[in-house]
Amino acid sequence: MRRILDKIRRSLSARLSIWVVLFSAIILLGTLGYSAHVSRNYVRMEAIKRASQVLDNSVLRLANILEDVELAANNLEWLVYRNLETPERMADYTRSIVEGTPSLSGCSISFEPDYYPGQRYYSIYSGRVEDDSITTIQEGNDNYQYWYLGWYQLPKLLRQPCWTEPYSDWEQDDAADLQTQMLVSYCKPLTAGDGSYIGTISLDISLKWLSETLASVQPYPHSYVVLVSRGGTYLVHPDPDKLFYETVFTPTLTGQEPALEALGRSMVGLEEGIRTLEIDGQKSYVFYTPLKSTGWSMGIVCPERDIFGGFKRLRRLVIGLGLLGLLLMFLVCFRVIRKTLRPLSNLAVQAGNIADGHFDTALPETPREDEIGTLTRSFSHMQSSLVSYIDELQRTTAKRERIEGELQVARNIQQGLIPRTFPTRADIDLYGEMIPAKEVGGDLYDFFLQNGRLYFCIGDVSGKGVPASLLMAMTRTVFRVAVQKAPAVTDIARELNEALSADNEQLMFVTMFLGVIDLKTGEMNYCNCGHNPPAVLHADGKASFVEGEPNVPLGVEPAYVFRGGVVHDVRGIPFLIYTDGLNEAENADHEPFGNDRLLEVMGSAPYQDAAEMIVRLNEAVKAHVAGAEASDDLTMMCIRIRKP
Amino acid sequence: MNRLTTFLLAFALPFLAGAQEHFVFSPQSNAQAQFAGYYAALEKGFYAEEGLDVEILHPFATSYALDNIREGNCQAITLPLTLAMRTIATDIPLVNILQTSMNSATVIISRWGDDPLTLHGAKVTAFRAGFGQSARSFAEMLGLDYEWITSASEVNLFIAGAVDATLGRSFDEYYRILQTGIDIPEKAIYRFEKGEFNIQQEGVYVTREYYETHKEQAEAFARASRRGWEWVAENREAALDIVMRYTKELHVATNRTLQQLMLEEVLRLQLDPDSGQRSFQIRPDMVEKANQILLQAGVLTKDPVKMEDIRP
Numbered sequence: 001m002r003r004i005l006d007k008i009r010r011s012l013s014a015r016l017s018i019w020v021v022l023f024s025a026i027i028l029l030g031t032l033g034y035s036a037h038v039s040r041n042y043v044r045m046e047a048i049k050r051a052s053q054v055l056d057n058s059v060l061r062l063a064n065i066l067e068d069v070e071l072a073a074n075n076l077e078w079l080v081y082r083n084l085e086t087p088e089r090m091a092d093y094t095r096s097i098v099e100g101t102p103s104l105s106g107c108s109i110s111f112e113p114d115y116y117p118g119q120r121y122y123s124i125y126s127g128r129v130e131d132d133s134i135t136t137i138q139e140g141n142d143n144y145q146y147w148y149l150g151w152y153q154l155p156k157l158l159r160q161p162c163w164t165e166p167y168s169d170w171e172q173d174d175a176a177d178l179q180t181q182m183l184v185s186y187c188k189p190l191t192a193g194d195g196s197y198i199g200t201i202s203l204d205i206s207l208k209w210l211s212e213t214l215a216s217v218q219p220y221p222h223s224y225v226v227l228v229s230r231g232g233t234y235l236v237h238p239d240p241d242k243l244f245y246e247t248v249f250t251p252t253l254t255g256q257e258p259a260l261e262a263l264g265r266s267m268v269g270l271e272e273g274i275r276t277l278e279i280d281g282q283k284s285y286v287f288y289t290p291l292k293s294t295g296w297s298m299g300i301v302c303p304e305r306d307i308f309g310g311f312k313r314l315r316r317l318v319i320g321l322g323l324l325g326l327l328l329m330f331l332v333c334f335r336v337i338r339k340t341l342r343p344l345s346n347l348a349v350q351a352g353n354i355a356d357g358h359f360d361t362a363l364p365e366t367p368r369e370d371e372i373g374t375l376t377r378s379f380s381h382m383q384s385s386l387v388s389y390i391d392e393l394q395r396t397t398a399k400r401e402r403i404e405g406e407l408q409v410a411r412n413i414q415q416g417l418i419p420r421t422f423p424t425r426a427d428i429d430l431y432g433e434m435i436p437a438k439e440v441g442g443d444l445y446d447f448f449l450q451n452g453r454l455y456f457c458i459g460d461v462s463g464k465g466v467p468a469s470l471l472m473a474m475t476r477t478v479f480r481v482a483v484q485k486a487p488a489v490t491d492i493a494r495e496l497n498e499a500l501s502a503d504n505e506q507l508m509f510v511t512m513f514l515g516v517i518d519l520k521t522g523e524m525n526y527c528n529c530g531h532n533p534p535a536v537l538h539a540d541g542k543a544s545f546v547e548g549e550p551n552v553p554l555g556v557e558p559a560y561v562f563r564g565g566v567v568h569d570v571r572g573i574p575f576l577i578y579t580d581g582l583n584e585a586e587n588a589d590h591e592p593f594g595n596d597r598l599l600e601v602m603g604s605a606p607y608q609d610a611a612e613m614i615v616r617l618n619e620a621v622k623a624h625v626a627g628a629e630a631s632d633d634l635t636m637m638c639i640r641i642r643k644p
Numbered sequence: 645m646n647r648l649t650t651f652l653l654a655f656a657l658p659f660l661a662g663a664q665e666h667f668v669f670s671p672q673s674n675a676q677a678q679f680a681g682y683y684a685a686l687e688k689g690f691y692a693e694e695g696l697d698v699e700i701l702h703p704f705a706t707s708y709a710l711d712n713i714r715e716g717n718c719q720a721i722t723l724p725l726t727l728a729m730r731t732i733a734t735d736i737p738l739v740n741i742l743q744t745s746m747n748s749a750t751v752i753i754s755r756w757g758d759d760p761l762t763l764h765g766a767k768v769t770a771f772r773a774g775f776g777q778s779a780r781s782f783a784e785m786l787g788l789d790y791e792w793i794t795s796a797s798e799v800n801l802f803i804a805g806a807v808d809a810t811l812g813r814s815f816d817e818y819y820r821i822l823q824t825g826i827d828i829p830e831k832a833i834y835r836f837e838k839g840e841f842n843i844q845q846e847g848v849y850v851t852r853e854y855y856e857t858h859k860e861q862a863e864a865f866a867r868a869s870r871r872g873w874e875w876v877a878e879n880r881e882a883a884l885d886i887v888m889r890y891t892k893e894l895h896v897a898t899n900r901t902l903q904q905l906m907l908e909e910v911l912r913l914q915l916d917p918d919s920g921q922r923s924f925q926i927r928p929d930m931v932e933k934a935n936q937i938l939l940q941a942g943v944l945t946k947d948p949v950k951m952e953d954i955r956p
Binding site: 241250 | 767819
C-alpha cells in the first residue's frame with residue numbers, strides 16, 4: 001500500500017487522473033443517487049398501483065364467491081320455509097345447493113332440538129368428499145350437539161345472517177373424510193312467525209379451497225394473499241401452520257411486534273391502507289382493504305425485494321457500469337496525461353543529469369508552443385547560462401587557487417624571515433611566535449646575538465595582507481642592517497625610520513619595540529616606536545606594564561629624534577613584548593582580550609620558561625575568542641636573561 | 645431413571661403391554677397444554693412403569709367427559725372441584741385421586757370493557773363442559789341475572805359481539821380473546837383467583853366403585869400423572885413439543901404461542917397460594933368455600949360435601 005501511495009505521490013499523471021476520476025465519481029454518484037431516488041419512488045408508485053389493482057381484483061373475486069354463497073343461502077332459505085312440513089326433503093335441498101354452488105364444501109339445515117316431534121337431533125348436512133362426490137348425512141347425535149356450536153348459535157343470537165369465525169368441524173366422526181376440514185360458514189337464522197327460533201342454515205366454504213383459489217393471485221413472485229377474519233384469524237394464508245391456526249396478532253402475544261399489531265388492528269378495524277413491516281425476517285409491503293359485509297380484511301403481502309428487485313438489479317448494473325466507466329476513464333486519463341507530460345518527465349530526467357554535473361546533456365528539441373514547450377526552451381536557455389557561469393567560475397577558481405598558491409609561497413617566505421630557532425644558551429630563555437590573521441601577516445619579530453649582546457625587536461606594520469608583509473620583510477632587513485651601522489637603539493630606530501619614510505607614498509608605518517641586552521651586565525636599552533608597552537612578570541608573581549619614553553611609529557615622520565629607555569639589570573626578570581593582536585583579540589561579541597587579562601594570565605601560574613608563557617597566553621586567547629575569526633596578526637615574544 | 649432402564653423399558657414395554665391394565669383417561673376438553681402432564685406421563689413411559697396401558701380419550705366439543713365416565717367409557721376424568729362436588733352430591737359418587745390445580749383459573753371477561761359484576765341481565769357464554777359451575781353459582785349468589793348461553797364456541801360468539809361477556813379460563817379463553825386483537829382492559833376481567841372464591845379447579849376423579857375395586861390402579865395413575873406434571877414443570881419446551889403433536893393430530897385450532905402461554909399459566913395455577921409449592925392436594929378450606937358457594941346458589945340443597953367424600 002505504501003508503495004502504491006509513494007508511486008501516486010511521485011506521479012503527476014496518477015494524481016491528476018485520480019482527481020479527474022474522483023470529481024467524475026462525485027458527479028456520477030450524485031446523478032445516480034438522484035435518479036435512484038426518483039426511480040424508487042416511481043417503482044413504489046407503480047407497485048402500489050399494481051398491488052392495488054390485484055387486490056381490487058381479488059376482492060372482487062372473493063366478493064363474487066361470497067355473493068354466490070349468500071345467494072345460495074337465500075334460495076335455500078326460501079325452500080326451507082316453503083317446505084318446513086316435509087323435513088325429509090331437506091337432504092335434497094342441501095345436496096342440490098352444494099351441487100349448484102362450486103365454492104361450497106358443504107351445507108346444512110339444522111333445527112332446534114325436538115323441533116320435529118320425536119327427533120331431538122335434526123341436522124341435515126351435505127358435503128363434498130375427496131372425489132368431489134357429495135355425501136349427505138344426519139349429523140346430530142349425543143356426541144355432536146350442534147346447537148352448542150358457534151355456526152348455529154351466532155345467527156340465533158344475532159338474529160341476522162352472518163359469517164362465522166373459522167372453525168374445524170372435526171367432530172363429524174361418521175364422515176372421516178370431512179374431519180380435517182377447516183371451514184368458514186355463512187349462516188342464516190330460521191325463525192317462526194312468532195319470532196321463535198327454528199334453526200340455522202349454514203353454507204360452508206373450505207379454507208383450504210379458498211386459500212388455493214386466492215393464492216393464484218400473485219402480483220410479484222414471492223407475494224401472497226392473506227385474508228383475515230373479524231378476529232384476525234387467517235382465512236387465507238400460504239403457510240398451512242398459520243392458516244386457521246394463527247391470527248395476525250399471535251406473534252404479538254409473546255413479543256414486541258408493534259408494527260404487526262398496528263397492521264392487525266387496522267385490518268380488523270376494517271381500514272384500507274399500505275404498511276411496511278418485517279414479516280418472517282424480510283421487509284414487506286402489505287396492501288390491504290376490507291370486505292365490510294363480512295368483517296374480513298384482505299391483504300397482499302409483497303416482499304420489498306420483489307417490488308424493488310428489478311430496480312435494485314438495475315441499480316447494481318448501473319453502479320457496476322459506472323465503476324467500470326470510472327476505471328476506464330482513469331486509465332485513459334492516465335495515458336493521455338502521461339503522454340502529454342512525457343516531455344516534462346524527460347526534462348526532469350535531463351535536469352537531474354545536469355544537476356549531477358553533466359552540463360553537456362542535450363535537452364530534447366520540442367516543436368510545442370504550449371507551456372511545456374516554453375518551459376523546455378527556458379530550461380535550455382538556463383542550461384547554456386549555467387554552463388557559461390560554471391566556466392567562468394572554474395576560471396575564477398583556478399585563478400584564485402593560483403593566487404592562493406602564490407600566497408602560500410609568500411607565507412612560507414615570510415615565515416622563513418622569522419627566526420624559528422631559539423637560543424639554547426643557559427643564560428638566555430627566549431621564545432617567540434607569530435600567527436598571521438591572513439595567509440601573510442604584517443607582524444614581525446626578530447632577535448640575534450652579536451658581541452655578547454642580544455638584539456631583539458617586535459613590530460606591527462599598518463594594514464594587512466601582502467602590502468603589510470612586504471613592508472614587514474623590508475623592516476626586518478633594515479633592522480638587521482641598522483644594527484650593524486648603529487648599535488644604539490635610538491640610532492637603529494632612526495635608521496629604520498629614515499628607510500621606511502623614504503618614498504612612503506602609501507603612508508604605511510610600523511610600530512616597533514626594539515631593544516638590546518648586554519648579557520654580561522643585564523643592562524637593557526630599548527626604544528618604543530609607537531608600540532604596546534612590554535609586560536614584566538615580577539618576582540612576586542604579579543605582572544605589570546613598563547611605560548617608557550613614547551615615540552611615533554616608524555615611517556611616519558622623517559628626521560624624528562627617537563628617545564630610548566634603559567633598564568640596568570633585567571636578569572631574572574621575564575618580560576613579554578607583543579603586538580595588539582594579543583590584547584585586542586576579540587570574541588564573537590567583539591569583546592577584547594584586554595590588558596588586564598593579559599597581566600592576569602601572565603601571573604596565573606609560576607613562571608617556568610618563555611615557551612610555556614607563550615603557550616599559556618596563546619591558549620588563553622584561543623579560549624577567549626572561542627573560534628571567532630582573528631582580525632589581526634598575533635605576535636608574542638618572551639625573554640628572560642638568567643644570571644650566571 | 646437411568647439410560648439403561650429407559651432402553652430396557654423401550655424394548656420391554658411392547659411385550660409387557662398385554663400384561664398391563666388398560667386404563668382410559670378422559671380429560672374434560674380437547675387436546676391442549678392444560679393436559680400436558682398426562683401426555684408427558686404417557687410419552688415418557690411413567691404410566692407403563694406403573695403397569696398401566698393408558699389411553700387418552702378426548703371428548704367431543706359438545707360432549708361431557710363426565711358422560712364418558714358415567715357410561716363406562718373411561719376410568720378417570722378431570723373435573724373442576726365445584727362440579728365434582730355437585731356430581732358427588734347429586735349424581736355419581738366420585739373420588740379425587742389427584743388435585744392438579746391449586747387456584748381458580750375462571751375469569752369473566754366483558755366484551756365492551758365494563759366491569760363484569762355490573763352487567764345485570766347480560767348475555768354471558770359458558771363452556772358446556774363444566775368449569776363454569778363456580779362462576780354460575782357465584783353469579784347466582786351476587787344476584788347477577790346473567791342470561792347464560794351455553795356454547796362450545798364461546799370465543800367466536802364473543803368476537804362477533806353476539807354476547808356481552810364470556811366465562812373463560814385465564815390460561816385458555818383469555819389468551820384466545822387477546823389473540824383476536826380485542827383490547828381487554830383489566831377492569832373488564834373478573835378473576836376468581838383474586839377474589840373471595842378462589843377455589844381449586846382441575847383434579848382427577850374416578851368413580852368410588854372403581855376406586856374401591858381398583859385402588860392400586862387408580863393410585864398408580866395418580867402417581868404417574870403427578871410425575872408427568874413434575875417432568876413438565878422441569879422440561880417446558882419438550883413438554884410443549886409433546887402438546888403440539890397432540891393438537892396437530894386432533895386438528896385443534898391453536899398454535900405454539902397460545903399453548904406456551906397456556907402451559908405457563910397452568911403451571912402457575914398449580915402452585916399453592918400459601919406455600920408456593922406444587923402439593924397436588926385438595927385444600928379443606930377451599931372445599932369449605934366451594935360448599936358455601938354451592939349451598940348459597942342452591943346447587944347443593946342438602947348437606948355440604950365432606951372432605952372424606954371427595955378424597956378417601
